[in-house]
Amino acid sequence: MTADIRAGATTRRPAPTTTERPTPRRGPRPGRFGVHIFLMGVSLAFLAPLLLAVYASLRPYEETAQHGYFSFPRHLSFEYYRRAYTESGMGKYFTNTLLIAVPGVLITLFLASFVAFAVSRLKLRGGLVLLMFFTAGNLLPQQVIVTPLYVLFNKVPLPWWMSDSLTMYDSYWAVIIVNIGFQLGFCVFVLANFMRTLPQEILEAAIVDGAGVWTQFWRITLPLCRPALAALGTLEFTWIYNDFLWALIFISNPDKLPVTSSLNNLRGQFFTDYNLLAAGSVLVALPTILVFLLLQRHFIAGLTLGSTKG
Structure with missing residues (x-):
């Protein structure tokens, strides 16, 4: 009996439970409503031309000519898409x-990753000057060098298996x-600034393990740059796909022109069916939308990387 009392005295009593008060839910701040409304308005402003083109491409031209483009539809079909493609x-x-x-795209990203790695990770002498040299190339107006490039490409020879004209002119390589x-x-x-954010300790550990420059670039740095490469890709x-100027200047064979030039085939000499042209424009835009949807996760990750710590 005494042993049972002692055993009961030594047992720990459970601590009294305290009721936790639920944290009150905070609603969105009034200022954020204005930001959301502004962003929705900007999004609709950018989407309005595309939505209008899709809406017009589904209606006959006679209907829009009689009732206007903003009228209620009487007949919708995908006939214009079939005609635009054929x-x-x-x-x-x-x-x-x-x-x-x-x-x-592939050659641009491959060469850019090499230069960015050399400038940002290898600590070359004059690396900043080299980076400024590459960046300054974007400030040169494209129209300034049209005539020199036209003359140059007519004099640069290429083998028959690379160009039918045996020169750089009238070949895909000129536009590329x-x-x-x-x-x-x-x-x-972009890649040089992204690589500078990578921890230097990773390359230092690889150097201690005996990794060469190629291993540091190909197996360590480049996999970490996947979000940036996807966003740039x-x-x-999108930019190269939508280009029309360079193909129009450096390609003379109509059978080699890009898809942006195919819209000219839908324009008549005396009359243009703008609903048919809208259907062709939507078909031309579909590949870029598909590429964005496929790389959306990596694209957003590349844009938001570095916006938060940790």
């Missing part, structure tokens, strides 16, 4: 655009090289 030969022009845009030259500076600037593909 009458403009858009499939061939899509292939030409991919032959220009895909190598242009010009796009690489103008986009390289921007990519070097999305932007570069």
Whole structure:
């Protein structure tokens, strides 16, 4: 009996439970409503031309000519999309655009990553001057060098398997090289600043383990730059895909022109069906939208990286 009393005395009594007060929910601040309304207005302003083009492409031209583009629809169909694809030969022009845009984006990012790594991680002498040199290339107006490049490309020879004209002119390589030259500076600037944010201790540990320069670049630095490369790849593909000036100047064969030039085939000499032209414009814009949707997660990660600590 005494042992039981002692055992009960030594047992710990449970601590009294305290009721936690629920934290009151704070609603959104009144100032944020104004910011949201402003952002929604800006988004609608940017989407309005695209939505109007989609709306017009689904209606017959006779209906919009009679009732206006902002009238209530009487008949909707995808007939204009079929006509736009077949009458403009858009499939061939899509292939030409991919032959220009895909190598242009890959080569630009590959060369830019090399230069950015050398400038930001290897501590080269004159690295800042080199970075300024690449960045200053974007400040040069494109129209200034149109005539010198036209003369130069007519004199640069290429083998028959690279160009039908045996010169740089009237070949895909002319458009690819010009796009690489103008986009390289921007990519070097972005990647160099991104690589500077990477911890230096990672490369120091790799050097201690015996990693060479190529290993530091290819197996350590480049995988960490995946968000930045995805964001740049999305932007570069959009810019090169939508380019019309360089292809119009350096390509004379109509069968080699990019998809942006196919819209001219939908314009008549005396009459233009703008609903048909709107359908063609929507079809031309679809690949860039698809690329953004596929790389959306990496694109947003590349834009927001460094905005928060930790």
